[in-house]
Amino acid sequence: MLTYLVRRLLAAVGLLLVITLITFWIFFVLPRWAGQTPQSMAAGYVGRQQNPAALQAVIDRFGFDKPLFVQYFDYVVGIVGGRTYSDGVSLIHCSAPCFGYSFKNYEQVWPTLLNRAPVTISIAVGAGVLWLVFGVLSGVISAVRKGSIADRASMGIALAGVALPVYFIGPLLEAMTGQWSTKYVPFLSNPLQWAQHLLIPWIALAFGYAALYARMTRAGMLDALNEDFVRTARAKGVRERKVLYKHALRSALTPIITIFGMDLGTVLGGAVLLEVTFSLPGLGLLAVNSIEQDDFPVMMGVTLIAAFFIVIANIVVDVLYAVVDPRVRQS
Amino acid sequence: MSGRHGKSAPAAESDPGGAEGFSRGPGRRRAPDPEPAAEPAIVNSPFEYELNQFPEFTPGWDVGEARPFLEVRDLRVHFPTEDGVVKAVDGISFRVERGKTLGIVGESGSGKSVTSLSLLGLHKRPDKRGRGGARISGEIWLDGEELTTAAPERLEELRGDKLAMIFQDPLSAMHPYYTVGEQIAEAYLVHHRVSKAEARKRAIEMLDRVGIPQPDARVDDYPHKFSGGMRQRAMIAMSLICNPQLLIADEPTTALDVTVEAQILDLMRDLQREFNSALIIITHDLGVVAELADDIMVMYAGKAVEYGPAKTVFTEPEHPYTWGLLGSMPRLDRAVQDRLLPIPGSPPSLINVPSGCAFHPRCRFAELAAGRCRDEIPQLADNGRKHLVACHVRPDRRRDLFAEYIAPHL
Numbered sequence: 209m210l211t212y213l214v215r216r217l218l219a220a221v222g223l224l225l226v227i228t229l230i231t232f233w234i235f236f237v238l239p240r241w242a243g244q245t246p247q248s249m250a251a252g253y254v255g256r257q258q259n260p261a262a263l264q265a266v267i268d269r270f271g272f273d274k275p276l277f278v279q280y281f282d283y284v285v286g287i288v289g290g291r292t293y294s295d296g297v298s299l300i301h302c303s304a305p306c307f308g309y310s311f312k313n314y315e316q317v318w319p320t321l322l323n324r325a326p327v328t329i330s331i332a333v334g335a336g337v338l339w340l341v342f343g344v345l346s347g348v349i350s351a352v353r354k355g356s357i358a359d360r361a362s363m364g365i366a367l368a369g370v371a372l373p374v375y376f377i378g379p380l381l382e383a384m385t386g387q388w389s390t391k392y393v394p395f396l397s398n399p400l401q402w403a404q405h406l407l408i409p410w411i412a413l414a415f416g417y418a419a420l421y422a423r424m425t426r427a428g429m430l431d432a433l434n435e436d437f438v439r440t441a442r443a444k445g446v447r448e449r450k451v452l453y454k455h456a457l458r459s460a461l462t463p464i465i466t467i468f469g470m471d472l473g474t475v476l477g478g479a480v481l482l483e484v485t486f487s488l489p490g491l492g493l494l495a496v497n498s499i500e501q502d503d504f505p506v507m508m509g510v511t512l513i514a515a516f517f518i519v520i521a522n523i524v525v526d527v528l529y530a531v532v533d534p535r536v537r538q539s
Numbered sequence: 540m541s542g543r544h545g546k547s548a549p550a551a552e553s554d555p556g557g558a559e560g561f562s563r564g565p566g567r568r569r570a571p572d573p574e575p576a577a578e579p580a581i582v583n584s585p586f587e588y589e590l591n592q593f594p595e596f597t598p599g600w601d602v603g604e605a606r607p608f609l610e611v612r613d614l615r616v617h618f619p620t621e622d623g624v625v626k627a628v629d630g631i632s633f634r635v636e637r638g639k640t641l642g643i644v645g646e647s648g649s650g651k652s653v654t655s656l657s658l659l660g661l662h663k664r665p666d667k668r669g670r671g672g673a674r675i676s677g678e679i680w681l682d683g684e685e686l687t688t689a690a691p692e693r694l695e696e697l698r699g700d701k702l703a704m705i706f707q708d709p710l711s712a713m714h715p716y717y718t719v720g721e722q723i724a725e726a727y728l729v730h731h732r733v734s735k736a737e738a739r740k741r742a743i744e745m746l747d748r749v750g751i752p753q754p755d756a757r758v759d760d761y762p763h764k765f766s767g768g769m770r771q772r773a774m775i776a777m778s779l780i781c782n783p784q785l786l787i788a789d790e791p792t793t794a795l796d797v798t799v800e801a802q803i804l805d806l807m808r809d810l811q812r813e814f815n816s817a818l819i820i821i822t823h824d825l826g827v828v829a830e831l832a833d834d835i836m837v838m839y840a841g842k843a844v845e846y847g848p849a850k851t852v853f854t855e856p857e858h859p860y861t862w863g864l865l866g867s868m869p870r871l872d873r874a875v876q877d878r879l880l881p882i883p884g885s886p887p888s889l890i891n892v893p894s895g896c897a898f899h900p901r902c903r904f905a906e907l908a909a910g911r912c913r914d915e916i917p918q919l920a921d922n923g924r925k926h927l928v929a930c931h932v933r934p935d936r937r938r939d940l941f942a943e944y945i946a947p948h949l
Contacts, residue, residue, distance in 0.1 A: 355666070436711040442661055443706070444726040444777065445699035448691075458716055534761040535715055 209530065209537070216526060220519045227515045228287070232280050235504045246272035252311035252502065269293045269300070270308075283308070287512075307509040312501050317509035320494065325513070327392045328490035331413065331482065332475040334406055338414035339421055340468055344461070346418070347425025351433065352452060362422060369419025378412040378485045390486045413482045417471060421464060428460035435459065462532050466525050473521025477514025606683065607634040608817050609658075609785055614677035614687075616650070616657050619670075623890040627653040629841035630677070633834075637784060640811065640818040642828030642849065644864065645838035648886045651821045652707075654838075655787045658819075659704055660686060660694035681785060700730040702785040703778035705807075708794045709770035713762040719746075720758030723777045730781050745776035749806060768799035772806065779810055786811070787819045792827060804830050825868050829853060837861050840887050840897035843919060847926030857928040857937045859902045862945045880948055896931065904940060907932050 239249075250266035251258055267273050270293065271282060285291060290304035302308070307317035346366070350359040382388065390408050393401040432438060433456050441455040442448075478492030487493070491510055498506035530537045616628040628650040635641045643651050653673075656662055658681075662673035679686040681702065686694065703726075706712035713722055723745060724738035731738070739758065746754035749772040762770055771791060778786060788807065792800040808831060811818050820831055828835055828849065835852040837845040837860065845858040856862055866880030884901040887893050899905040899912040908931035911917075919927040922934040930937060 355671070436706060436708065437714040439656075439661060440706060440712045440722075440777075441714070441725075443659055443698055443704045445695050445697070445729045446725065447695060447729075455714055459714070533716060534718075535763050 212530070213523075213527065216523050220523055223519055224512075224516060225284070227519075228284055228512060229280065231508050231511050231515075232283060235508050236279065237276055239504075240276075249504075252504070253309070253314065307512070308505040310498075310506050311503045312506075317505050320506065321491065321509050321513055324489060324491050324494045326394065327488055328476060328478055328483070328492065330392065330395060330402065330406055331409055331479050331488065331490060332472055334403070334410040335413040335417070335475065335479075336468070336472045338410055339417035340464075342414070343418035343421025344425045344464060347422040348429055348452070348457060350422065350426040351429030354430065359426075363426070366419035366422045369415045370423075372416070374412050374416065374479075374481045375485045377415050378408065378482065381408045381412055390488070392488055392490075409482055409486050409488060412485070413475070413479055421468075424467065425460060425464060428463060429456055432456040432460040462529070465528055465532060469521045469525035469528065470518070473518040474514075476517040476521070478510065606680070608637045608682055609635045609819075610678075610680040611654075611658070612678040612680070614654065614657065614679065615675065616653050616662065617674045618672075619674065620890070625889045626841050626892060627673075627889055628657065629892075631836070631838070631841075631843045632677075633836055633843070633846065635785070635817040635819060635834075637817050638811070638815045639833045640820060640831050642832030642835045643819060643821045643838060644823065644825060644828055644835060646823060646864075646882075646886045648889065649838040650841040650889075651823075651838055652789050653841075655704065655789050655819065655821050658686070658785075658787060659698055659702060660689070660691070661698075664691075696730070699726050699778070699783070700781045701783055702787065703781065703783035705771075705774055705778050705786065705788040705791045707790040709767070709774040710762065710794070712774060713770065715762060718759050718761055719765065719773045720760075722762075723758075723773065723780055726777050727780045741780060742776070745780050746773065749773070749776045749779075749810075750802075751776075767795050768803065771795060771799075771803050775803070775806065775810070779814065782814050783816055784814075785817045785819070787821070789821045790823070791820070793822070793824070800827075807831065825853075825864055837864070840892050841889060842897065842929065843927075844898065844929045845927065846919060847924075847928075851924060851926045855924075855926070855938070855941070856945075857922055857926070857934065857941065858898075858930050859904050859932075860898050862941065863901075865949055866945065896929070904932055907936065907940075 246267045247263055249272045250263045250270070253266045253270075254262050271279055274282075282291065286302065286304070286306035286308065288304060291302050291306045293300040293302065302316055302318075305318055307321070309316055310320065346362040350362050353359050382390070385408065388408055389405060391405050393405050395402045435456070437459075438451060438455050441451045446455070476491075478490060478495050480492035480496060482488070483490045483492035484496055491513065494506065495510040495514075497503075498510060610632075611634070612632050613630050614628055614632070615626070615630055618625040618627060631650075631654065633641060633643075643654065645651050653662075657673070657675055658679060662675065663671065665672040665674065675687050677687065681697075686697075689697075713719070717725075720739055720742045723742035724735065727733070727738045727741050728735065733741075743754045743758050746758060751757050751769055751772055757765070757769075762773070765773060771794070775791075786807075791807065792803050795803060804827065807818070807820075810816075818831070820828060822828060832849045835845075835847065835849045836843050837852070837858060839860050845852060845856065845861050852861065853865075856865060860882070863880070863882035867882060882901055883903075887897055887900070893900050895911065895913045895915050896902070896905070896917050902912065905912040911931040915931065917929040917931050919929045922928055922937075928934070928937070932940070
C-alpha cells in the first residue's frame with residue numbers, strides 16, 4: 209500500500225511537471241509565434257509610461273530575452289525553490305513556490321492564490337457535502353421506490369437540476385430568499401456567518417451536481433439490487449433495510465466516490481460560473497479577471513493550481529478506491 | 540412401504556391444506572378425463588394421484604410421518620411484462636422428505652431456478668397497485684407452514700435459518716467487499732443473538748467443516764482470494780451455518796471444474812446426511828442428479844414432464860424430452876463415432892408457450908399421438924411403475940420407442 213502510494217505520488221510529480229511544460233508553452237511560446245517580443249512582454253509590467261530603459265530593466269529582471277528553455281527552467285526552479293530577480297541594481301526575492309509576478313499590480317502570484325483559495329475551498333467543501341448527501345439520498349429512495357411518485361418527482365427535479373445553469377439558479381434562489389446576503393466571511397473568524405453567507409452559492413452549485421449524483425446513484429442501486437450477492441443476502445434472511453444499505457448501497461457507492469473526488473478536485477480549481485455570479489473572490493473569479501487583463505503569470509498560476517487540485521484528487525480517489533474495494537487493494 | 544401408505548391418506552385430511560385443498564386446486568377443474576379405461580388415469584399432481592388412486596405411490600422416499608416435510612402444490616409463478624405474461628412456472632407439484640434429495644432437471648429457462656426462488660420467497664412482490672413482480676399461486680407447505688401467503692417478515696425469519704440456498708456462481712453470489720468470514724457470520728448473526736466474536740468462531744468451525752484448510756486464517760480473506768471450489772465450499776458453509784432443514788442448491792457445481800465438482804457433491808451428500816436435511820438440487824446436468832438424487836423431476840417450459848424415483852427416470856425414462864436430455868449427455872462408454880443427439884430447436888418462449896404439449900414442436904414422436912400433442916395439454920400420469928409422465932404417447936408405446944430408438948444410442 210505504501211509503495212503504491214509513493215509510486216502514485218512520484219507519477220503525480222511527473223504529471224505536474226508535464227503540465228507546467230504545457231502551460232508554459234501556451235503562455236510564453238505560443239504568444240511569441242503570434243509576434244510577441246520580450247519588449248511587449250515587459251510592457252505588461254511597465255504599463256502606460258513606457259520608455260526603453262524601463263522596458264529593458266524589466267526584460268533583464270525577468271529574463272524575457274533568455275532562451276525559452278532557460279526561462280522554463282527558471283520558472284520550474286522558482287516554483288520548487290524560490291527565485292531572486294535581479295536587474296543588476298536591486299534584488300527582489302520571491303520565495304518558493306514562486307509563480308512570478310502579476311503584470312498588473314506587481315504582486316507575487318502565489319500570495320494572491322493563497323488569498324483566494326480559502327473562498328474556493330469553502331465553496332467546494334460546503335457544496336460537495338450538500339450534493340453528495342442529497343444526491344445519494346434521493347438516488348437511493350428513487351431506486352428503492354422505483355416508479356413511485358417520489359421517484360418520478362426527484363428524477364424530474366434532477367433533470368431540471370442538470371439542465372439549469374448556476375447563473376440561473378443562483379439569482380433565482382436569491383430572489384426567492386429576499387435579502388439573504390452572499391459574501392465570504394472567513395471560516396475561522398465566524399463559522400456560523402461563513403455558512404450562512406455561503407448557503408445560497410452552495411445550494412446553487414450543489415443543485416446541478418446533486419441531480420447528476422441522484423441519477424447515478426439510482427442507476428447504481430438498481431444494478432446492485434439485481435446483483436447475485438444482494439439475492440444471497442436476502443436468502444440469508446438479512447432484513448430488507450440492511451440489505452439495502454449494507455449490501456446494495458455499499459457496492460453502488462464505489463463509482464460515486466470516484467466521481468465525487470474528481471468533481472471536488474475540479475471545483476477546487478475554481479468554480480468559475482458560481483464565483484462570477486455571486487462575485488465571490490475565489491480562484492475562479494481570479495482566473496476570469498486575469499484573462500480579461502492579459503495577466504499571463506496569474507493565468508498560469510491559476511491553471512497550475514487547478515491542475516494540482518485535480519491531480520491530487522485523482523490520487524485521493526485511487527487511495528479511497530483501494531480502501532473501499534479489497535480487490536483493488538490486493539493488486 | 541406400501542403398508543404405511545394406507546395410513547397416509549386419512550392423515551392427510553388433518554393437513555391444514557389437506558384434501559379440501561386439492562379439490563379447489565385450479566388444476567383439477569381443468570382436467571377432463573377423456574382417456575379410455577385402458578389408459579392410465581390422468582392426474583394433475585402426484586399427490587392427488589396418490590390419495591385418490593394409487594395410495595401405494597410415493598416416488599422414492601420412505602414416508603414415516605403423516606405429512607411430508609416439504610410439499611409444493613400446483614405452484615405457479617407468472618411475471619406480467621409488457622410483452623405478455625411470462626409463465627415461468629406453471630403448475631408444478633412435488634414433495635421432499637427430510638434426509639431425501641429431489642433433483643429438478645431441465646434446460647435453461649425451464650423454470651427450475653424460479654421454482655427455487657419462490658420456495659425462499661425471493662421473488663419481488665407486486666406493488667400496491669398490483670404491478671410488477673411475480674404473481675405466485677399454489678401452495679408451499681414447509682413443515683406445516685404455508686409459505687406463499689406468509690408475511691415477508693416471517694419469510695425473513697425462515698430464510699437462512701430453516702431453509703437455505705446455495706447459489707450457482709459463488710463469485711457473484713458473494714459480496715466482493717466483505718470477507719468470507721463476515722459473510723458467513725452474518726448468516727448466523729441474523730438468526731442468533733450472539734456476539735460477533737462468537738459468530739466468527741462459528742464461521743471458522745463451518746469453514747473447517749466444509750474442508751477449507753487453515754480456516755482461522757482464511758476466514759479473513761475476501762472472496763476473490765478463494766478459488767472457485769473454495770468459494771463454493773464457503774457458500775455451502777454460509778447456507779449450512781444455521782443447520783437448515785431444507786437446503787436448495789441451484790446449479791451448485793456449474794461454475795466449477797469436474798474434479799472440484801465431485802468433491803462438492805460428496806461434501807453436500809455428507810452434510811445432508813449429518814444434518815438430515817431435505818435437499819433440492821437444481822441442475823441441467825443429469826450426472827449431478829444421478830449422484831445425489833432420490834427423486835427426479837424433469838421440467839420443461841414451466842411444467843413437470845416426468846417425475847419419479849431417480850433410478851427409473853434414469854434407466855427407463857419415458858418422456859421424449861428426458862430422452863433428449865440423456866442423449867445430449869456425453870458419455871465415456873459411448874463409441875466415439877456415435878454423435879451426441881441434441882434436442883432440435885431451442886426452449887420455447889414462456890410468453891407464447893406452444894399449444895398442447897409445450898414440447899411438441901421439438902418432439903420427434905409428436906405425430907404418434909394423432910394431433911393430440913398439438914391440441915391438448917398432457918397431464919402427469921402414472922405409467923404403472925410409480926413414475927409420472929406427461930406425454931400423449933401410450934406408455935407401452937413409449938417403452939418400445941425407448942428400447943428401440945433411444946437406448947441403443949445412449
